[in-house]
Amino acid sequence: MQEFDPSQYAPETVAIRAGYRRSPENEHSEAIFPTSSFVFANAAEAAARFGGESPGNIYSRFTNPTVRAFEQRLAAMEGGAACVATASGMAAILATMMGLLRSGDHVVCSRSVFGTTTVLLNNYMARFGVDVSYVPLSDLSAWEEATQPNTRLYFCETPSNPMGELVDIRALSGIAHARDVLLAVDNCFCTPALQRPLDLGADLVIHSATKFLDGQGRCLGGAVVGDAERVGKDVYGFLRSAGPTLSPFNAWIFLKGLETLHLRMREHSVNALALARWLREHPKVTAVHYPGLEEHPQHMLAGAQQTGYGGVLSFEVAGGRAAAWSVIDATRMLSITANLGDAKSTITHPATTTHGRVAPEQREAQGITEGLVRIAVGLEAIADVQGDLARGLGRLT
Numbered sequence: 001m002q003e004f005d006p007s008q009y010a011p012e013t014v015a016i017r018a019g020y021r022r023s024p025e026n027e028h029s030e031a032i033f034p035t036s037s038f039v040f041a042n043a044a045e046a047a048a049r050f051g052g053e054s055p056g057n058i059y060s061r062f063t064n065p066t067v068r069a070f071e072q073r074l075a076a077m078e079g080g081a082a083c084v085a086t087a088s089g090m091a092a093i094l095a096t097m098m099g100l101l102r103s104g105d106h107v108v109c110s111r112s113v114f115g116t117t118t119v120l121l122n123n124y125m126a127r128f129g130v131d132v133s134y135v136p137l138s139d140l141s142a143w144e145e146a147t148q149p150n151t152r153l154y155f156c157e158t159p160s161n162p163m164g165e166l167v168d169i170r171a172l173s174g175i176a177h178a179r180d181v182l183l184a185v186d187n188c189f190c191t192p193a194l195q196r197p198l199d200l201g202a203d204l205v206i207h208s209a210t211k212f213l214d215g216q217g218r219c220l221g222g223a224v225v226g227d228a229e230r231v232g233k234d235v236y237g238f239l240r241s242a243g244p245t246l247s248p249f250n251a252w253i254f255l256k257g258l259e260t261l262h263l264r265m266r267e268h269s270v271n272a273l274a275l276a277r278w279l280r281e282h283p284k285v286t287a288v289h290y291p292g293l294e295e296h297p298q299h300m301l302a303g304a305q306q307t308g309y310g311g312v313l314s315f316e317v318a319g320g321r322a323a324a325w326s327v328i329d330a331t332r333m334l335s336i337t338a339n340l341g342d343a344k345s346t347i348t349h350p351a352t353t354t355h356g357r358v359a360p361e362q363r364e365a366q367g368i369t370e371g372l373v374r375i376a377v378g379l380e381a382i383a384d385v386q387g388d389l390a391r392g393l394g395r396l397t
C-alpha cells in the first residue's frame with residue numbers, strides 16, 4: 001500500500017486515514033500495541049537503538065506504535081510537523097512549559113484559561129522561577145504592555161470557557177513574534193475540525209484530548225503540536241524523561257474519535273446555535289454568550305478564524321445563584337457535570353464549580369456571574385435539551 005500523503009487530501013479524509021501503518025497482519029482497523037518494551041534481533045541492534053544510530057521502538061515511555069499513529073494523525077490535522085501525546089491535557093501544558101521554559105523566564109497568559117492551568121503557573125512553575133502575568137484575552141494592547149524582556153511564552157485559549165470570548169490569533173502571533181515570544185493556543189474548544197491555530201501564526205497547539213477528541217467522555221489524554229525542534233525535541237525530551245506519556249489504549253480511543261471529529265463538531269455547532277437562539281428568545285434568560293450569535297461582539301472574528309462556532313455556550317438568568325441552581329436542578333436528562341465535549345449534553349454552574357476557586361473580583365471581571373449557567377451541547381435531539389431546560393426556566397419568577 002502507498003503511504004498516505006495528507007497534503008493531497010481534504011481535512012475530513014486526513015482525520016480518518018492519516019498516521020497509520022498497517023502491521024504485517026493487514027488489519028483494517030488500527031491495532032492497539034499494549035506492550036511496555038520492544039525486542040531486538042541481537043545485542044548489536046539493541047546497542048544501535050539505544051545509541052540513536054538505528055530508528056525504532058525501545059520502550060513505550062519513548063514511543064509506541066498506537067500512540068504514534070494518534071500523534072501523526074493529529075499533527076496532520078493541525079498542520080504541524082511534530083506532535084507528542086500526553087497522559088492528560090494538563091500533562092501537555094506541563095510538558096510544554098518544562099520543555100521550553102527555564103528559571104527567570106516570564107509567561108503572559110490569558111486570564112480566561114482553564115482553572116488548573118493558572119494553578120500550575122501560580123503554585124508550581126512559580127516555585128521554579130517562572131513568573132506569570134495575566135491579561136484580558138481579547139485586549140491585544142494588554143498583551144503588548146505585559147511583555148517583558150524575559151517573556152518567552154504567550155498562552156491562551158480561544159474561544160474561552162465559559163464566556164466564548166475570542167482573541168485574534170493572527171494579530172496576537174504578530175505581537176509575539178515581533179518580541180521573540182512563542183504563542184501557544186489551547187485548541188480544546190474548537191479542535192482542528194473548526195480552527196487551525198498554526199495556520200494563523202501560533203507556534204504551539206495544546207489539546208486536552210479528554211474533551212472533543214474523545215467525544216464520548218471515556219478517558220484522559222492530551223497532546224502538543226508544533227515544529228520538529230520545539231515539540232519534536234524539547235517537549236518530547238521532557239516527556240520521555242518525566243514520564244506522563246499516553247497509554248496505547250487511550251491513544252486508540254482518541255484515534256478512533258478523530259475519525260468522526262468533523263461530523264461531530266459540525267453537529268455540536270448546529271445544536272449549540274439552535275439552543276443559543278432558543279435561549280435568546282426565552283423571557284427568563286437575560287443574556288446568551290455564544291460566538292455564533294450575530295450580536296456576539298466577536299461574531300465576525302469567529303467567522304473569519306473558525307469554520308464553526310463550537311458546542312459550548314453560557315447564559316444568564318436573573319436571581320443569581322438560587323435561580324441558576326434551580327434551572328440546573330430541574331433538569332432530568334442533562335448531566336450535571338463539569339466535563340465537556342461529550343455526546344451527552346452537560347450543564348454546570350461555573351461560579352461554584354470550574355471557577356469556584358477564582359477570586360470573586362476576578363470572576364466578575366471575566367463576566368462569570370452567580371446567575372451564569374454553562375451548557376456543553378451534546379448530540380441529542382435539540383428539542384429534548386430545550387425541553388429539559390424549559391422546565392426550570394418556566395418556574396423562575
Ligand SMILES: *Cc1c(COP(=O)(O)O)cnc(C)c1O
Pocket residue numbers: 088089090091114157161186188189207208209210211220221222
Ligand atoms: C479540560 C481542559 C484542560 C485540561 O485537560 P485534562 O485532560 O483534564 O488534564 C486544559 N484546557 C482546557 C481548555 C480544558 O477544557
